[in-house]
Amino acid sequence: MTMGIYAVGDTAQSVLSGVPVNTKKSRSGAKHRTGAPVRAGSLEANTFEETFFQVPSKGEPDRMLATARYALDAGRKLLREYKAGLRSLTASERLLTTLTASAVRIYEELTKLARLCAGKVYPSYDHLVEATGLGRSTVRRALAVLEVIGFIIRQRRFKRVEADGPGPRFKQTSNVYRILTPKSVHRYTPRWMRSAPPPADDDWRRSDEAEQVSAMVASLSCKEFAKMSVGGVLGGVLAQLGAAMDNKENRERQASARAKVALSCAS
Template sequence: MEAVTLGDATLAALRGVHIRRKPARSGAPHRTGQHVLRDSIEAGTFEEAFFAAPAPGETDRLLRIAKQTLIAGKNLRRAAVAEGRSLSASERLLSSLTRSAIDVYERLLTIARVCHGRIFPSYDDLAEKTGLGRATVARALAVLEAIGFLVRQRRFVRVASDEPGPRYEQTSNAYRVLLPERVMKFIPRWLRPAPLPDDELQRLADRAADTEAMLSRLSCKDLANELLQGPLAKVLAKLGASIDRQERESQNDPQPLPESYIREIKGVGLVGQRSNA
C-alpha cells in the first residue's frame, strides 16, 4: 500500500489555495523558521479525520496477521536460498519484517484498543514499553509503514515564547494501524477476510456510482461538510465557500465539480481507510 500523508492529501484538496513551502530535507528549518520536520501538521487540527477506533477483535487479528507475515518472510528467504534465486522487491519488503517490528506493532495495537484508535506515543515511550533502543524503534516503524501495517503523520505544536512571532516544536507522530493488501497471499486462508458475494459487490458498486453522482453536484463548501468532520471540515468548508464565490463571479452558469477535485477532497477524509481491516 502506498502511504499517503494527511498533509499531502490536504494540500492536494486545496487546489486554489497556494501555500509557499520551501523544499527541505528531514530536520531542516520549517517554513515558519522553526525546526519542524517536513510534512508535519499542527496537532489538534486533523486527528478527528485521521484516527479510527478498531472494531472488536480487530487488533488481535492484525497482530496474528503480522506474526504470520514474519513467518512468511523467513520462509521466503529460505525458499530463495534453496532455489538459488533472488527475492523480488515485494518479497524483500516482507522479509524485512523483524521480531522487533512485531513488538512495536503490538504496542501500537494495544494503544489502539485501549484508547479507541487514538495512537500518538513518543519514540521514548515505545522504547520503554518494548525494551528496545530508540533507533531500533525508528527502524521498526519505518518497516511497518513500508509494508502497510500503519500510516503515520508527523505533528508539531505551538510553544510560548517571549520573542515576537509564533514558535513551534515537533511532537509525537500520530499513527493508524492498517491491514496491508500485499500480505494477503502470504498468510493462511483462515486469516483472510471472507470474499463478498457477487450481489453485494454489485450493490456496493451501484451505491458508489450514486454517491459519486451526488457529490459531483455539490458546491465546494457542501462537499467539505459532507465528507469531513471536526476542525478540518470547518477550515475546508470556509475555503470551499471562498472558491464557490470566485466561481460564481467568474461564470454565470456554474459547472459540476470535476471528478478529480472530488477525489482529492475525499482523500482527506478517507486517507488510510482503503486497507483498513
C-alpha cells in the first residue's frame, strides 16, 4: 500500500498515482486573492481525495508500523556506529538517523486511522496532539521527519467558507495523508517480513517477453508506430506523416535496387 501526506511539493512525486500536484511557486502563508490565507501548495478539499487515498490490504498497516519500529532501531544503531567512527553514512542512512520515537508514535496513529477508516487519513494537528500526548511543535517536527524519509505523503487542503461581501472565501483545513513504506528501510526488517524474490524462470520469462516486444516495435512502420504509441487525433496526424516517410523510404529502396540491377547488367 502507499499512503501518506502530500505537501507534495515535490514528493512522491510520485505519487503518484493520478493525484494533481500544485507546483506553482508562491510563499507559504501568502494571501489568497480573496483575502483569506491559503498556504502554498494547497488543493481544494473534496476535489482530489478519491485518487489520493488508498485502501490498505488486511494487516498492511500493522506491517508498516512494525517496519517503522525496525527502522527506528536501525537508525539508532547507525548513529552510534557513526559517532564511534566505525563507519560513514550514505544519504539514506543519514536520513534514517533522524527518525525519532515521537515520529514513530505519530506514524502509529496514522496507520491506526488508515486501518479504521479504509485509508482515509486526514487528522488535524489537534487530534494528533490529543491522541499521542505529544506537543504541537513535536508533532510538526515528527511529520516533517516522516515525510522526508518517505513514510508519508502529505497534501495541504483548503475549503470554501461563507463570508460577508462579494466572492467566495477560503480557509485552511486539515491535511490528508497517505502512508508509505520506503524501499530504503526494507533491508533493516527481518527476512520473514520481506517480499520473496521472484523465481529465476519468471525473470527469464519477463526478459524473453521484453525482447519480443522490442523486436515487434522495431518491425513496425512509422505509420503503425504512430498509431500504436499515440492514438487519437494527434496519432492520426502522426500516422499520416509516418505513412509519407514510409513511402519515401520505399521509393528510395526501390531506386537503390534498380540501380544495383542496372550496374550488374552493365558489368
